[in-house]
Every structure is written in C-alpha cells, then in structure tokens.
Amino acid sequence: MSKSTILSGTDLSMKYGDLEVVKGVSLAVNEGEFVCLVGKSGCGKTTLLSLLSGLEKPTKGRVNLDGREITTSSEDELALFRRDNVGFIFQSFNLIPTLSAWENVALPLFPIKMTSEERRRRATELLGKMELGHRIEHLPSALSGGEKQRVAIARALINNPKIIFADEPTGNLDSSTGEAIMGILNKLHKEEGVAILMVTHEDELAKTANRLIRMKDGEIMS
Amino acid sequence: MNLRYMLKELYYQRRRTLMSILGLSIGIALLIILNSLSSAYRQAAQVPLKEIGADITVQRSGDVPKDLAGAVFPCSAVTIRKEEVEKIRKLPGVRGIGTGLLLWVFDPNRAWIVLGIEKDNSIGPSLLRSSVTEGRFLEDGKPEALVEQAYARQFGIKLNDTISVADDKFPVVGIIDASRAAKIAIANIYLPIKEAQNLAISSKELQSVSPYAPGDVNLLFIKADQEKITGLASEMKTILGNKATVATPDSFLKLLGSLFALSDKFTLAASLIAIIVAVLIAFKTMAGNIAERAREIGVLKAVGWTNRNVVSQLMSESVIQCFMAGILGLLIALVASFGLSFMKVNIPIPWEMSPNPHFLPGGGDQIFKTLRLPVHVPWNLAFFAILLSIIIGGVTGGLLGRHISKIKPSEVLRHE
Numbered sequence: 001m002s003k004s005t006i007l008s009g010t011d012l013s014m015k016y017g018d019l020e021v022v023k024g025v026s027l028a029v030n031e032g033e034f035v036c037l038v039g040k041s042g043c044g045k046t047t048l049l050s051l052l053s054g055l056e057k058p059t060k061g062r063v064n065l066d067g068r069e070i071t072t073s074s075e076d077e078l079a080l081f082r083r084d085n086v087g088f089i090f091q092s093f094n095l096i097p098t099l100s101a102w103e104n105v106a107l108p109l110f111p112i113k114m115t116s117e118e119r120r121r122r123a124t125e126l127l128g129k130m131e132l133g134h135r136i137e138h139l140p141s142a143l144s145g146g147e148k149q150r151v152a153i154a155r156a157l158i159n160n161p162k163i164i165f166a167d168e169p170t171g172n173l174d175s176s177t178g179e180a181i182m183g184i185l186n187k188l189h190k191e192e193g194v195a196i197l198m199v200t201h202e203d204e205l206a207k208t209a210n211r212l213i214r215m216k217d218g219e220i221m222s
Numbered sequence: 223m224n225l226r227y228m229l230k231e232l233y234y235q236r237r238r239t240l241m242s243i244l245g246l247s248i249g250i251a252l253l254i255i256l257n258s259l260s261s262a263y264r265q266a267a268q269v270p271l272k273e274i275g276a277d278i279t280v281q282r283s284g285d286v287p288k289d290l291a292g293a294v295f296p297c298s299a300v301t302i303r304k305e306e307v308e309k310i311r312k313l314p315g316v317r318g319i320g321t322g323l324l325l326w327v328f329d330p331n332r333a334w335i336v337l338g339i340e341k342d343n344s345i346g347p348s349l350l351r352s353s354v355t356e357g358r359f360l361e362d363g364k365p366e367a368l369v370e371q372a373y374a375r376q377f378g379i380k381l382n383d384t385i386s387v388a389d390d391k392f393p394v395v396g397i398i399d400a401s402r403a404a405k406i407a408i409a410n411i412y413l414p415i416k417e418a419q420n421l422a423i424s425s426k427e428l429q430s431v432s433p434y435a436p437g438d439v440n441l442l443f444i445k446a447d448q449e450k451i452t453g454l455a456s457e458m459k460t461i462l463g464n465k466a467t468v469a470t471p472d473s474f475l476k477l478l479g480s481l482f483a484l485s486d487k488f489t490l491a492a493s494l495i496a497i498i499v500a501v502l503i504a505f506k507t508m509a510g511n512i513a514e515r516a517r518e519i520g521v522l523k524a525v526g527w528t529n530r531n532v533v534s535q536l537m538s539e540s541v542i543q544c545f546m547a548g549i550l551g552l553l554i555a556l557v558a559s560f561g562l563s564f565m566k567v568n569i570p571i572p573w574e575m576s577p578n579p580h581f582l583p584g585g586g587d588q589i590f591k592t593l594r595l596p597v598h599v600p601w602n603l604a605f606f607a608i609l610l611s612i613i614i615g616g617v618t619g620g621l622l623g624r625h626i627s628k629i630k631p632s633e634v635l636r637h638e
C-alpha cells in the first residue's frame with residue numbers, strides 16, 4: 001500500500017448463501033480523494049461499501065483501512081476503529097428520533113468519557129459549519145430532509161475521520177437540496193482533505209468526484 | 223450508559239414506556255397484595271391467643287360428668303397435673319406459663335361458668351384486669367369474685383352483692399366486660415385460682431370423673447419462642463397424651479379455611495405465578511420495544527458503539543422502567559391493601575375452647591372472633607418487590623440487549 005492510500009480492498013468477495021453479490025473486487029482510495037461508486041440498483045455497491053467500511057466482513061479478501069488490516073478484527077474492535085477513524089452518511093439519514101440535532105451529532109461520543117458540555121461544544125461547532133446553528137435543540141421530526149442530512153454529515157465529522165463513507169446521501173432529497181449536500185461534501189473533501197467514498201446511481205452526481213468506479217453484477221467495470 | 227439518551231428515550235417514547243411500566247406494575251402489585259393478605263391472615267390467626275397474652279393454649283378432654291350437680295369440669299378441660307405443668311415449663315422454647323381452672327358449677331337455681339385465674343400472672347386471663355368496668359380487680363388472698371357484665375345484668379347481680387357458688391360465698395368486688403377483651407377463657411364468674419381449686423377439691427362429682435389434687439389445673443396459657451411453637455405443640459401432646467388439645471396460631475389459621483390461610487405453599491405458588499407473569503409481561507413488552515429499535519441499534523453500532531455500550535444502554539433503560547414499575551406496583555398495592563383492611567374476618571373458636579356448656583340453650587353455637595383484617599404492606603416486602611423489579615429490569619434488559627446487540631448494522635441499514 002502506498003503512503004497516500006487510505007483504503008484498499010483486495011480480492012473482495014461476498015456471498016449470501018449461493019448468491020455472490022461482490023465478486024473478487026479490488027480497489028483503493030487515496031488520502032483526500034473523492035471516489036464515486038456508480039452502478040444500478042442491486043449491483044453490489046452498497047455491499048462493497050459495507051465491506052470496505054468494516055460494517056460487514058467479506059467472505060473472501062482483505063481490507064486495509066488507514067494502515068490496519070480490519071478483516072481479522074473482532075466486532076467490538078471494528079466498532080472502536082469506526083468510532084475513531086470513519087464517518088458514515090446514509091440515504092435515510094438514520095438520526096435517532098428522540099435526540100436533538102446536537103445530540104445526534106454527538107452520538108459517536110456518548111460512549112467516550114467526556115463532559116456533556118464538551119460534547120455539546122463540538123457538536124454545536126459542526127452544526128454551525130453546516131449552517132444549522134439555530135436548529136441545535138430541534139428533534140429530527142422538526143427538520144427538513146436537507147437539514148437532517150446536514151445533521152448526519154456533522155455526525156460523520158464529529159470524530160475527525162480520515163474517510164467518510166456515503167451511501168446514496170442525496171437519494172431521499174429533491175434535486176436542489178441534493179446539490180447543496182453535494183456542495184458540502186465537495187467542500188469537505190477540498191478544504192478539510194477528507195477522503196470520501198460515495199455510492200450513487202446518479203451519473204450526474206458522480207461527475208463531481210475525482211474518480212468514478214463503475215460496478216455491474218458485483219464486479220468493477222471501469 | 224448515557225443518562226441523557228436514556229431519559230430522552232423513555233420520555234419521548236412515553237406510550238411505549240408507559241405500557242412496559244403498567245404491565246410489570248400489575249404483576250408486582252399482585253405479588254405484594256398476595257403476600258400482604260397472607261401475612262394479614264397469619265396475624266389475624268394470632269389474635270384470639272394474643273388477647274389472653276399467650277402463644278399456645280393447652281387443655282385435655284375427658285369424660286362427661288354423669289351428674290350435672292355442683293362443680294364439674296367441662297369434658298373438654300379435665301385435670302392437668304402439677305407435674306405435667308412442670309414438665310411443660312421446662313421444655314426449651316417455653317418462656318412462661320399461666321394457668322387457669324375452668325369449672326361448670328350447677329347450683330339448684332342456676333349454672334355458672336367459673337374461671338379460677340392467677341391474678342398476677344401476665345400470661346392468661348389476668349389480662350382482663352383492664353376490662354373492669356365497675357369496682358376493682360381481685361386482690362391477694364381474699365375469697366372474692368368478679369362477675370361478667372352481661373351475666374350480671376341478666377341475673378341482676380350488682381357490685382358488693384354476695385354470690386353463692388357451690389355453697390361458698392363470694393363478695394362481688396368488680397364487674398368486667400370480658401367480651402370486649404377475648405373470646406377464649408371467658409366465664410360468668412372469675413375467682414382467685416386458689417378458691418376455684420378449693421371448689422374442685424371438694425366436689426365429689428368432679429373427683430369421680432377426673433381425679434384432682436391441690437395445685438392441678440385444667441387450662442394452660444403458654445408464651446413461647448415463635449419459631450418453636452409448632453415443635454412445642456407436638457412435645458406437649460406427647461406429655462399430655464392424645465386427648466390433649468393444643469391450640470396455636472397455626473390451628474386458628476387452618477380454621478379460617480381461606481385459600482391464603484391454607485398453607486404457605488399456596489402463597490409461595492401464587493407469588494411465583496405473579497413473579498413469572500411480571501417477568502413475562504416485562505420481557506414481552508420490552509422485546510417488542512427493542513425489536514422496533516433494531517435500526518437505531520444498527521446506527522449506534524455503525525457510529526462506533528460496542529456491543530457492551532449497546533447492552534449497558536438498553537439495560538439501564540430497562541432497569542429504570544422496571545424500577546418505576548416497582549414503585550407504581552407498590553403504590554397500587556398500598557391502595558389495594560388500604561381497601562382490603564376494611565374487610566372483616568370471622569375466626570371460629572373451636573368448641574373445646576368455648577367455655578359454654580354446649581347442652582345449654584345457645585351453648586353449642588359457634589363462637590367467632592370478628593376483626594378487621596390487618597392488611598398492611600410490610601417494609602421488607604416493599605423493599606423486596608422494588609429490588610425484584612430492578613433485578614427483572616436488569617436481567618430482561620441484559621438478555622434482550624445481548625440478543626439485539628448481535629445484529630449486523632449492515633443488515634438493518636441496507637434496506638432503505
């Protein structure tokens with residue numbers, strides 16, 4: 001692995017019973033790079049994202065994330081690794097409905113010994129960057145789709161990750177809100193130097209990335 | 223465990239929280255009420271004996287007098303020898319003995335129930351001292367009598383009258399209301415035990431049926447260590463023979479005939495059922511609640527919560543809910559106990575312990591001690607119920623938390 005590679009997957013395969021969803025895929029993402037994984041629904045891109053981010057273990061192959069082989073780690077080791085190094089953005093935001101915006105952002109910090117004030121300070125600062133400083137006490141039910149996704153982005157950034165995994169982050173948003181979210185992700189990648197691996201089925205969105213990887217039937221096409 | 227997250231989850235999911243709390247609280251309330259009722263019946267069963275300051279009463283049945291003339295023993299209470307009393311006194315666990323001598327005295331014009339009492343012994347009928355309504359209680363060494371109020375009224379006996387009992391004369395020094403105090407060992411006339419013993423010694427009819435010597439008695443009132451009462455009862459039967467009647471709180475409990483009084487096993491079984499119902503309710507409602515949160519758990523794990531973090535969070539929520547259910551269950555039980563404490567219970571007094579000649583009009587009627595059921599929630603039961611709620615919460619939350627924490631975040635987060 002070269003110095004600039006933050007993430008690499010080698011010969012990754014994933015089988016559910018007889019169905020092979022990911023077939024011997026190898027790919028690498030460099031530090032600060034914005035990579036888009038594009039393909040039709042069911043082509044295996046979300047599964048590949050799960051394998052690369054350590055949410056799931058591959059049936060075969062290895063994943064190296066920030067210099068660490070994660071495929072042999074235990075479930076709890078992976079959780080701790082994700083907490084310290086990785087950010088996630090999901091299509092349906094996945095905010096906790098009973099927690100306010102700032103508490104959702106601070107969710108990864110809850111198990112860490114830290115004062116509530118410190119958690120709130122860090123979460124509020126990020127929400128300010130997302131232009132949600134006036135919505136910190138609001139529950140997700142009181143936020144618009146775009147606001148929810150910005151809260152989710154702030155949550156992904158709370159632990160200063162080296163890489164963010166984004167699974168269809170604009171899938172549940174209208175086009176203008178989707179563009180705004182893409183703008184934030186581009187800004188993050190350019191200004192903060194955060195590597196982003198984004199899954200999408202929209203070619204238009206993928207054009208903003210540094211690199212495009214096309215998937216079809218569990219394999220990388222280009 | 224994050225307190226803020228836990229409290230918000232319980233607060234914003236009020237309906238879910240309330241359902242869990244209500245379900246479990248009913249089981250806990252049932253447990254407390256059942257045990258409080260059982261304890262109340264036990265306490266009620268002690269009342270007839272406690273009223274005469276005893277834990278055990280002992281008498282021995284014998285033959286029926288052939289001729290009802292002069293002083294005779296009721297056939298349910300014949301001679302207990304002085305030596306037998308001493309043997310019983312020496313039994314380990316016996317803390318004190320009071321004695322009495324119960325006689326039926328048939329004079330040409332009336333029949334008396336006469337009870338000779340040890341006026342200074344705190345165990346036994348001398349407790350009637352506080353029931354004197356006119357005059358005074360018995361004094362040392364004087365041949366004098368107390369007359370029961372209802373009997374005095376019926377036969378026009380007044381304070382300072384002189385009554386003749388089996389040809390012996392006794393001045394009436396006091397009128398007492400025995401019915402207010404006790405149902406056991408009540409009589410028409412109360413004499414110093416020595417005077418009653420003199421009546422017994424001089425009665426040929428009594429001697430022919432049940433030989434009697436000075437110092438013998440026919441009623442024993444015994445104070446004993448609570449935990450030894452059952453064992454003592456059987457030892458006393460061994461000393462006095464198979465005709466002995468030994469009354470203990472347990473024998474009254476059996477007479478009550480209530481399900482709660484039947485046995486400790488019933489209460490134990492009913493309590494176990496209540497606990498199992500409570501656990502099942504808690505488990506079912508919480509399992510449903512946690513299953514609804516699978517996606518949320520997936521998010522927690524995705525953002526870096528370990529299995530242990532997830533389990534401890536869910537466990538703390540469960541413990542708090544069950545603790546609140548315990549408190550609510552206790553409150554329900556307190557209200558129910560207050561309502562139940564107005565319930566009256568009739569404790570039947572066995573005919574052997576009834577001093578009335580059963581062949582006289584009304585003498586065979588069943589006597590009852592009627593009292594309000596002393597239902598209250600003992601603090602140790604309340605503490606146990608709360609502790610049990612917390613344990614149920616911990617176990618339920620722990621088991622369900624462990625189960626749900628094993629889900630793979632990718633499985634629950636992939637389906638949008």
